[in-house]
Amino acid sequence: MQLPKLPVGEAVEALVDWIEEYFGWLLDGISEGLRFLVGGFQDLLLIIPALVLILLSSVLVWLVTRRDTRLAVLTALGLLLVWNLGLWDLAMLTLALVIVSTVLALAISIPVGIAAAGSDPLNAALRPVLDLMQTMPSFVYLIPAVIFFGLGSVPGIIATVVFAMPPALRLTNLGIRQVPTELIEVADAFGTTPRQKLLKVQIPVALPTIMAGVNQCIMLALSMTVIASMIGAGGLGYRVLVGIQRVDIGMGFEAGLAIVIIAIILDRITQNLVPQHENR
């Protein structure tokens, strides 16, 4: 005896149709907005001549690392290599995708993280959601993104945002909860409003931890944009994908190397953005 197949697929299709019918305008709006943002960012990065941008990047690294000349030189060399390999335009698209996704991810995760630090019920409710988000294989995020946004950079960004959010949210929450009780007492004893307490004590004291979350968020976003190239997000990830498909080891390796260079530079910048203070 054979059971009839349950109409799961049909049900999902009906749901998607329904959502598209009633929320199509919203999805379209989000699509348009994101495409505009990424395009704009990429254009901006490409308007600046590559060599100027390379110079600016290494100066930026030099400044945030408090005059680490070696790192600044390595930055310049790494980016020159990317340029020399003819991967500059793709690299800028990848960078634009990473920046837009990271900003969006942080715009959601930091405020929610702060709220979760102030509310145990919210924290308890978020925890299983975050666990789920972090244990799910990353390409699973691609499926709903594609369903609602089709192929291209937009679903890539959406998937990236979702994938990159959890660590920033967790570390923001953790950082604020770990602010020493005595510092909270200082804030209260001096008569702060809740807002002053948050802005002048809790966030600044938690900032090193929050920045560790930002760093994680950027790294995850970068790795996800590679995966998102499977759904047509473009950039360096796409080159890697093509390299794999054509078994063109050289091509795949070059693109991979460019990704690693960008990752290291972003990592060093964000790690040094906030000075670490000895507590108490």
Added chain:
Amino acid sequence: MKSEGSVIFEKISIEDATQLQPIVSVKGLTRVFGQDPEKALALHRSGRSKQEIYEETGSTLALNNVSFEVMPGETFVLMGLSGSGKSTLLRCINRLIDPTEGEILIDGEDIVGMSQEELRATRRRKLGMIFQSFALLPHRTVLDNIAFGLEIQGIPADERHRKAEEVLQMVGLGGYGASMPGELSGGMKQRVGLARALTSDPDILLMDEAFSALDPLIRRDMQDELLDLQQRLGKTIIFVTHDLDEALKLGDRIALMKDGAVVQIGTPEEILTNPENAYVEKFVADVDLTRVLSASDVMRRPEPVAQCTAGPRVALHLMEEHDIQGIFVVTRQRLLRGRVTLDDAVEAVKKGKQMTDILITDIPVVAPDASLGDIISLIVESPYPVAVADDTGRLRGVISRGAILAALARKGEDTHAAS
């Protein structure tokens, strides 16, 4: 220093005796930590002890019907063993902890019933706090830490920095404004903590074991500094410590706590000489060092003194300059002749009398090698410092009430360290 500190306090009480109101007044304060305060309180009313209440309900009776009053300009010390409720009591005064029952009046206003808005205003204007582990904000420079209170009050940056710079000078850290807290030693950090509390010019300073994390030498310096500041600024200080020596040195009055209740309140002398029960007695037992010390151990340099050839006008000037109530009179060879009081000198200047007319020759004098145990009651009862003169009659030093207690405290520390 101590004696002069209490001189200020006496002055206030003499001038405003009629309108002098307690600046902090605590009535029937009770605090329960735990799930069911009502049940704990009910058990407490039926006479159960802190321990029994904890065993039955899991709730801690941290404060048990505490009442006391603190006068303006007074240094009031809360003392007791660990867990006796000192920190909880101190934190109720600025409501970092909410009382379960009872009333706390700050300048006559009940802080327990205040709205958040009123509470903030009171904390900003009237209550400064200093913490055991300094609790400086690690991301701010020393100057911005000190200006924190003013910043919270919305004072513009240049004004608050100017004020902060002044206070920084006052605590002896001029030039460190741009340092980060992590670069300072413990003693310096606590000076910053003190400066931060002083900058918003609160009437009341709440200090929770403020010096306990410092090593003994630095700690003694900070105690002296606090006495000095208190004398200059006339703040009301509520000081928590579990160290009797510190309490004796700093306190105008001391409240001894046990299991959340106040066991005895009194001046250091009263606590030492009249311990109210066995618990207090045990607390002060190892302070009986009066046998070991002699007058020369505790006297200070006899300064200032008036020459007997000088007139009452000079004596008056010296007393006013040093803000003291009386002065010893000596010959050129520093032979002790007697003592002149401030009031008499004023009188003499008005009526054109001579020094010899107002000289009091019948004053208590002790020998340098007299044991403290023999002279302590004399000194404690004497309304003014007692002269120390050797057998040729030369003035060697003076001993004030404060000095004797401070010396006892200091010696106590040394013997603790030795044993």
